[in-house]
Amino acid sequence: MKLLDDLSLPESPQSTTRRRFLSTTTLGALGVTLAGTLAICGRFLWPSVLFEAPSRFLAARIGDVLRRPILFLRKRRVYVVRDERGVFSESAVCTHLGCLTRPNPGNDGFFCPCHGSRFALDGTVIKGPAPDPLAHFKTEQRDEHLWVDVSVEEDRDVRIKV
């Protein structure tokens, strides 16, 4: 047995390098394949949905509306407005190119800082270039609170008596 061992040729440094190279390359390719497969499988563990705030939300208390004629819900891009006929909610997004409008300093309407459109308190266009009035949204009173649903447009004449 010893004779056979003595006869076997020692591995050359070159073949060892080739073997290591092939092993490393094979393991690397397997690793990359496995990582890609896991990434693709992991992608299906999370739903492909866009998480948005609910369209119906608690907008204000009646007391807040009675104190101020315009409540600007900036995050929701909505105004809750009180005029002589009652309370309603309307979009704060300009109908020209979508800028966020602001209440006039006298709270008698709204203006758009982008191109100068002006709107009456009920959202009617007073001065362009905005082509359309501000949209009104469905507004409901529950106890002492006002709820607004921005997914439902409301007729422009609808008001809540407070």
Ligand code: FES
């Ligand atoms: S975006 Fe409001 S006037 Fe142009």
